[in-house]
Amino acid sequence: MQSPQSTESNLLPLVPAYDSILGLMPYQTGKPVEELTREYGVSDVVKLASNENPLGCSPHVTLAITEQLGELARYPDGNGYYLKQALADVNDVNVEQITLGNGSSDLLYILASSFAGSDDAIIYSQYAFIIYPMLAKMQGATGIEIPASRFGHDLKAMSQAVADNPNTKMVFIANPNNPTGTQLAHEELRAFVASVPRSVLVVLDEAYIEYSPESNNRALLDEFDNVIIVRTFSKAYGLAGLRVGYALSSVPVADLLNRIRQPFNVSRVALAAAAAALADQDFIEESRLNNQEQMRWLEKQFDALGLGFIKSHANFIMVEIEVEMEDITAASIHQALLEQGVIVRPLEGYGLPNWLRITIGVAEDNMRLIDTLRSILTDDL
Structure with missing residues (x-):
């Protein structure tokens, strides 16, 4: 069986309807738990990247x-x-x-x-x-x-x-x-x-x-x-x-x-x-109350860590990583969190390279996030 040749002459003369389509990049979704487990062998993963409801569903x-x-x-x-x-x-x-x-x-x-x-x-x-x-x-x-x-x-x-x-x-x-x-x-x-x-x-x-x-x-x-x-x-x-x-x-x-x-x-x-x-609007009310309570707790923790954030009205919070050391960046913090089984969302694709978006989780997940983040910052400093 003859293998196909990957040369331009064998390609069909297909062009997109609009040239602007060529400038599109595939939408980057939040890293799945399974992918992180494969990459780093971490079994206990906390995902706070995609603004999902940490309480699940009704x-x-x-x-x-x-x-x-x-x-x-x-x-x-x-x-x-x-x-x-x-x-x-x-x-x-x-x-x-x-x-x-x-x-x-x-x-x-x-x-x-x-x-x-x-x-x-x-x-x-x-x-x-x-x-x-x-x-x-x-x-x-x-x-x-x-x-x-x-x-x-x-x-x-x-x-x-x-x-x-x-x-x-x-x-x-x-x-x-x-x-x-x-x-x-x-x-x-x-x-x-x-x-x-x-x-x-x-x-x-x-x-x-x-x-x-x-x-x-x-x-x-x-x-x-x-x-x-x-x-x-x-x-x-x-x-x-x-x-x-x-x-x-x-x-x-x-x-x-x-x-x-x-x-x-x-x-x-x-x-x-x-x-x-x-x-089941009772479940929605429970979700909203958990979000409000945990949002306030996380804001206090970010204040204590000296990290800036934007007041949020959703179920996530945008946190600024601005530390006076060249090797500490949002990208490096994001990577360090991944290696310890905590998934958050980097925002470089939004033109916000110094920021991370963090979904509000349940108390246990949020404590894991803060403990891991504190450990990373302390070790680097």
Whole structure:
């Protein structure tokens, strides 16, 4: 059998639809526990990198999943009837205003595919979710990054950017913001939405809303038909492994999104699990309280270690590694933590090379983090 030759002459003349796709780098996920175990032989691993719920998920979810195991040969309900009904009740919207997705990232892709083209501009903030500039490149659109203000969104500058770029089609706003944890006030957001043309879609990414209920901007949907709110079951609800999210919008926007999305983009297991998770708001309250308590404890520990941090309204905290020794950097601290079985998220890819993003865990995990971090800093100093 003749082996194929790996020469350019044998390559098909394939080119991407847009040159900007060539500039894309694959999305870097948080390091899996299994990968760390393979690399360093560490069996007792604490993962505080991907903003997952350290309490897991509601016990009602397990029962709902079990009930679906005998039906895995059947396609899911492509319309997600029961989950949509539950979401409509919780969010006080019509079912026709809801679009389901394979996680919130799926919905962001659907939004960009539905509304942005190569002649359009997409606006987002510096130090915001790294998916936003990726979406612009995927669509061949012009990505416009607005400098952050105190690590958060500068809405006045973003409004001016919309005015300066009449081809703007979409604006992405994460609230609370990932990875910085900053929060925008209702009045600020409403003023921003009111300032832009109705032809510009304002996408509010509320992935962490359950940890910060005061960030809920559902009321904007009643006033502005160009607002889209995207949420997920991957964070507080603890269903990151199942991939399910949803968008709330005007009926015309939802109608377009549902034309674009894949017909079975949410599995039957995920649909059942999400409905069960949504019904257990006591678990969400428990998760929020654990997050608040452990956030305060970690802030005190970082203060004691002389490490700066940004006040966060989500389930993670961004910590600055700024020590007066050349060999101590965020990268070196990250590596040392990995070698001792603690996974956090470096932020060099966000343009924040001196910072680490740390998910808020349960007390035991957080104590392990601080003890390990203290040991590393003490040894290096």
